[in-house]
Amino acid sequence: MSNLRLKIALQKKGRLSDDSIELLRRCGLKLLSSKSSLFYSAENYPIDLLLVRDDDIPTLIQDGICDLGIVGDNVLKEKTQVNLEFSSCFQTIMPLNFGRCRLSIAVPKDQEYQTIDFLQNKRIATSYPILLQQFLKQENITAQIVSISGSVEIAPGLNMADAIFDLVSTGRTLAENNLKELYVVLESQAVFFKSTSEFNSEKKKIYDVLLKRIQSVIKAQESKYILFHAPRDAISKIREILPGCESPTILPLEGSEDKVAVHVVSRESVFWNTLEKLQTVGASAILVLPVEKMMA
Template sequence: MTTETRLRIAMQKSGRLSDDTQSLLKRCGLKLNVSDRRLLAHVSNMPIDIMRVRSSDIPGLVMDGVCDLGIVGDNTLEEAALERQLMGSKSEYIKTSPLNFGGCRLSIAMPEEFNYQGVDSLNGLRFATTYPQLLKRFASQNGINVDFCMLNGSVEVAPRVGLADGICDLVSTGTTLEANGLKEVEIIFRSTASLIQTVEQLSPKKQSILNTILPRIQGVMKAKESKYIMLHAPKDRISEVSALMPGKETPTILPLAGRDDLVAVHVVATETIFWETMEALKSLGCNSILVMPIEKMMG
């Protein structure tokens, strides 16, 4: 058990997850003192230090117990765990909470002229990738043999210059693939960001800090996915109105001053409310239908 009193969190210094991670921590009430030149940032209102490192370093820092928590993409986490298992190094961690940002997929892409007829079409081919372990696992699970070459940047150009037959790389929108004459043929791993924790026992003080910030993180995530809905509904059609509400929350029904035929309905929706739903509510006689974002939630 570590005895330090300041909780240490590893996050990406710059890149795809950096801004979202900083935003999450700030929305949890952490006052960050971040400088581009410093790898270690201090939280001024809580005993927390933020270690700003390369994304690929985060899993190892948490697995080795150097950092107590880390915010990292599942793709990087899974690749590091497979690599460490292969090397016989520590690879255990606790996935404390999934986070609803950083969504992407690890895909195999081939030149547009390639005649793809299923996974067997990839047998014996060579791929440029930053994720060899995930690629090898996919190949093993599908009973094919593939070769690979490691590239940490500009993976998309590998087929064009003859370095590889195809690529295995992260895809968000697919526009980069299209710009380089490639087409996505197989998704081998889907990824979002996750909060991970060391398996080492935390000191009582660190555990107390974690017990404070974890509900805040989960509250921010839940709020981001939720909407607060308010409307006026006919009193005699409440059951029909409730049935149209997205999510599983029970609506709050409140009287309206001076109206015996209408009531106010308030509900937190944890699912998307579509225009069609609002139109259906209106057809039941509802009016003043408001759908609003939620900044924070707890409980």
């Protein structure tokens, strides 16, 4: 890897890895993988990707081996709490709106509980001992933390623990292991972060372009392009109905003096009830389209 190329550390497998690579491809990077598939090089831009274990990503940024990283916020928080010096080494640039999950306390389904005090003097298995320790201290709970590097969900079934503290996405893994979610401690998603060290002028230019493209892709994902016909005198009501919209483009309709064509970009979710409200003020021929790219 050339020192003149920007290096990004990504998780080497899993949904977060796939979504990270897809995000960068949507930013226009043409990625070529190595034989091992642990290294990607962009053929059309000076950027390289290194695919590693998720908990190694912050270390690679801290040591200056990579310039940027994409990782779950839960991993970054755990790492910075293990070594408080880490927290001054990183700058979270932005959340990326994928890899959403939560760190939760879960217990066997047949276990009865009333409050979080149920955990008092219990054994809790986790891969995130520091975040769990913080939570227990905050709740004034004394419990035994059982650190496990993987497959935390099997611990209660093996009588290794009375509860677990682990990542939950859909809840399917919990159900498969006869567990139920008791308490959500931390909401997490993928974040884009960097070292607090300054880039040299060449890397700064590459970084600035990449950041702008990522922001544009995410803005496009959050936006919809909406087209419809509407009575000219209903435009003010339509602006109130559509969430997060900019000023609409109003175009005349041939053969109609009292109706116009409305084009608008909405930066929030457009649900069925929003479309039904538009109909109540006279909108018709409503079309909602995804936005592929969007730049201010």
